[in-house]
Amino acid sequence: MLEIKGLTAKIDDKEILRGIDLTVPDGEVHAIMGPNGAGKSTLSYVLSGREGYEVTGGSVLFNGRDLLAIEPEERAAAGVFLAFQYPVELPGVGNANFIRTALNAVRRARGEPELDAVAFLKEARSAIKALKMPDDMLKRNVNVGFSGGEKKRNEILQMALLKPALALLDETDSGLDIDALKIVADGVNALRGPRFSALVITHYQRLLDHIVPDRVHVLASGRIVRSGGPELALELEANGYAGLEAA
Amino acid sequence: MPAVTETIETIDRLTDGGYKYGFETNIEMEFAPKGLSEDIVRLISAKKDEPEWLLEWRLKSYRAWLTMQEPNWARVRHPRIDYQDLYYYAAPKREAPKSLADVDPELISMYDKLGIPLNERAALAGVAVDAVFDSVSVATTFRESLAKVGVIFGSISEAVREHPELVRKYLGSVVSPGDNYFSALNSAVFSDGSFVYIPRGVRCPMELSTYFRINARNTGQFERTLIIAEEGASVSYLEGCTAPMRDENQLHAAVVELVALDEASIKYSTVQNWYPGDAQGRGGIYNFVTKRGACRGRKSKISWTQVETGSAITWKYPSCILQGEGSSGEFYSVALTNNYQQADTGTKMIHLAPNTTSTIISKGISAGHSNNTYRGLVRIMPKAHGARNFTQCDSLLIGDQCGAHTVPYIESRNQSAKVEHEATTSKIADDQLFYCRSRGLSEEDAVGLLVNGFCRDVLKELPMEFAVEAQKLLAVSLEGSVG
Numbered sequence: 232m233l234e235i236k237g238l239t240a241k242i243d244d245k246e247i248l249r250g251i252d253l254t255v256p257d258g259e260v261h262a263i264m265g266p267n268g269a270g271k272s273t274l275s276y277v278l279s280g281r282e283g284y285e286v287t288g289g290s291v292l293f294n295g296r297d298l299l300a301i302e303p304e305e306r307a308a309a310g311v312f313l314a315f316q317y318p319v320e321l322p323g324v325g326n327a328n329f330i331r332t333a334l335n336a337v338r339r340a341r342g343e344p345e346l347d348a349v350a351f352l353k354e355a356r357s358a359i360k361a362l363k364m365p366d367d368m369l370k371r372n373v374n375v376g377f378s379g380g381e382k383k384r385n386e387i388l389q390m391a392l393l394k395p396a397l398a399l400l401d402e403t404d405s406g407l408d409i410d411a412l413k414i415v416a417d418g419v420n421a422l423r424g425p426r427f428s429a430l431v432i433t434h435y436q437r438l439l440d441h442i443v444p445d446r447v448h449v450l451a452s453g454r455i456v457r458s459g460g461p462e463l464a465l466e467l468e469a470n471g472y473a474g475l476e477a478a
Numbered sequence: 479m480p481a482v483t484e485t486i487e488t489i490d491r492l493t494d495g496g497y498k499y500g501f502e503t504n505i506e507m508e509f510a511p512k513g514l515s516e517d518i519v520r521l522i523s524a525k526k527d528e529p530e531w532l533l534e535w536r537l538k539s540y541r542a543w544l545t546m547q548e549p550n551w552a553r554v555r556h557p558r559i560d561y562q563d564l565y566y567y568a569a570p571k572r573e574a575p576k577s578l579a580d581v582d583p584e585l586i587s588m589y590d591k592l593g594i595p596l597n598e599r600a601a602l603a604g605v606a607v608d609a610v611f612d613s614v615s616v617a618t619t620f621r622e623s624l625a626k627v628g629v630i631f632g633s634i635s636e637a638v639r640e641h642p643e644l645v646r647k648y649l650g651s652v653v654s655p656g657d658n659y660f661s662a663l664n665s666a667v668f669s670d671g672s673f674v675y676i677p678r679g680v681r682c683p684m685e686l687s688t689y690f691r692i693n694a695r696n697t698g699q700f701e702r703t704l705i706i707a708e709e710g711a712s713v714s715y716l717e718g719c720t721a722p723m724r725d726e727n728q729l730h731a732a733v734v735e736l737v738a739l740d741e742a743s744i745k746y747s748t749v750q751n752w753y754p755g756d757a758q759g760r761g762g763i764y765n766f767v768t769k770r771g772a773c774r775g776r777k778s779k780i781s782w783t784q785v786e787t788g789s790a791i792t793w794k795y796p797s798c799i800l801q802g803e804g805s806s807g808e809f810y811s812v813a814l815t816n817n818y819q820q821a822d823t824g825t826k827m828i829h830l831a832p833n834t835t836s837t838i839i840s841k842g843i844s845a846g847h848s849n850n851t852y853r854g855l856v857r858i859m860p861k862a863h864g865a866r867n868f869t870q871c872d873s874l875l876i877g878d879q880c881g882a883h884t885v886p887y888i889e890s891r892n893q894s895a896k897v898e899h900e901a902t903t904s905k906i907a908d909d910q911l912f913y914c915r916s917r918g919l920s921e922e923d924a925v926g927l928l929v930n931g932f933c934r935d936v937l938k939e940l941p942m943e944f945a946v947e948a949q950k951l952l953a954v955s956l957e958g959s960v961g
Contacts, residue, residue, distance in 0.1 A: 279916050282908065307918035319913035323931025332927060333917035340918065372931070389917065 762790025
């Protein structure tokens with residue numbers, strides 16, 4: 232369970248998060264929607280431990296563990312996964328090698344045995360098949376020369392293999408055509424279960440047609456200003472965010 | 479036999495109890511005195527029972543050296559070296575550790591990280607080899623299978639005794655004693671090194687490595703290597719080792735000469751991990767090395783691959799002289815500097831004949847307070863019609879206290895030649911590090927992965943098992959460079 236209480240954070244002395252209260256129980260997928268500049272991406276970076284964001288107050292517990300006190304890699308080992316809005320290129324680093332290194336780092340941290348290359352490839356190939364991705368995805372360098380859609384799908388491939396307990400999807404739908412959107416959604420839905428939860432950050436309702444959330448929250452000016460069921464997303468789609476910030 | 483005892487005995491024998499060489503040999507003195515003189519050169523030659531011509535060659539080199547100046551054009555700084563304050567013969571070794579338990583724990587922890595097998599660790603750490611494993615049987619099996627195809631692989635001292643005609647013909651023919659200050663010094667006082675001869679048409683059946691040549695250990699600071707590939711012959715030679723070598727010599731001035739005849743090919747791979755000094759820049763090896771290959775024959779090929787992570791100062795430019803028509807030279811290099819290390823390294827490709835080609839891929843990585851310079855010369859001579867060169871120099875900076883410098887020299891005297899040069903400088907970006915860490919990699923593992931990615935074009939040129947070790951070595955050498 233993810234429990235965020237009174238979380239405030241700033242970047243370069245500018246307050247972005249102004250007291251976030253949010254609880255995501257195990258097994259649930261919550262959507263975070265909101266206008267540009269509301270703090271959606273900041274929230275995902277603060278949760279995953281990116282440098283440059285200063286947490287000024289509040290707490291974040293994941294399964295009882297204080298996430299804010301540990302390094303990004305320890306958060307990954309604790310089961311947190313961030314699907315990046317802008318996945319980063321790693322020249323010269325093979326995708327298979329990268330994912331296996333990450334997977335084994337996480338497994339080591341969890342006290343699980345490492346996967347050898349053969350066992351890993353087997354898993355990776357079946358994940359690729361399930362996500363309807365091209366086989367050469369593994370051979371290429373991480374995100375180098377990938378199209379926008381390929382980069383997003385590569386995030387989902389990593390997520391499928393790392394099997395996080397908490398996935399943070401930061402506008403994973405942006406720039407995707409409808410086919411790619413479905414693949415991404417399938418990837419998330421495949422992980423759904425009692426030990427998986429997710430925060431799906433998005434501008435648009437359309438992703439939520441495919442990943443049906445248990446709850447929808449509206450983030451505006453650094454606070455959750457409204458929460459509701461999946462129907463809230465439809466209402467926002469119809470009426471926009473106008474007037475929400477005053478709420 | 480410990481070097482010290484050997485020295486005393488040798489000196490006793492040579493001096494016949496007298497003072498012929500002008501220094502005392504009383505029993506408290508455990509080694510030949512410091513400093514360089516004609517007497518010392520004669521002593522070295524006599525100790526090795528060398529023929530007269532070689533002694534003369536050494537003396538000529540010594541006299542040439544006396545007239546020369548230490549080069550000062552490289553981007554390296556160090557206190558003046560007092561050449562009269564060095565040992566040139568049987569330098570004193572601290573007593574060899576008797577077992578791994580006596581070895582510096584820091585060295586052991588490095589071996590752990592590199593995954594070096596136990597018996598190998600002991601050898602590297604300088605534990606007496608006989609106590610480690612049955613070196614004789616390894617060396618013997620190895621030699622027998624080489625002898626079957628006529629390959630000669632041994633120390634250069636042996637070669638002087640057993641194949642003097644070959645040594646005399648080729649020694650100094652690629653790097654002449656007067657070539658530069660350090661080659662003159664080496665030619666005067668070289669201690670030992672490897673000799674390889676591949677007969678006509680023979681593909682050497684295995685990778686030749688100094689690792690197998692147990693007697694190559696402790697060849698000291700003035701190593702001399704000579705490799706000859708006859709027509710149609712080919713050989714891959716591995717030098718060095720990925721684990722840090724225990725070594726107390728401050729100055730290394732080696733010379734390596736390669737000769738490739740018609741359609742012969744020589745691949746020479748180096749992993750250099752000498753002691754780089756401590757995090758404050760104290761100590762460390764000065765590695766001033768002259769390596770050069772002559773592609774004498776038509777369509778011959780020489781390829782240098784180096785991974786340089788050690789030494790306080792590296793001054794090294796493995797080069798190719800492309801004399802044979804259609805011959806080709808390659809230089810693949812990774813030079814990594816951390817803390818206060820300095821590297822000034824690169825290559826020279828001298829195109830003399832038509833249709834010669836050369837490829838230079840250089841990857842420099844600077845971290846800490848280090849300075850890393852690529853210095854390369856591509857020279858196209860008038861007769862080199864249709865010569866081609868491609869050069870790519872990439873620099874990677876880690877942190878904001880280090881320096882990367884690229885100094886290419888391109889001289890073309892033939893209109894039909896084509897010379898390309900590409901250079902980039904980049905930093906490991908914060909978002910790359912964060913991306914890796916968000917996936918569970920530690921910061922150091924992330925840097926290791928990114929650096930290995932940066933070096934991939936070079937690492938893939940290394941023989942397989944070397945490449946794996948080199949990857950680990952790069953990561954280990956960067957420890958402490960981030961955060």
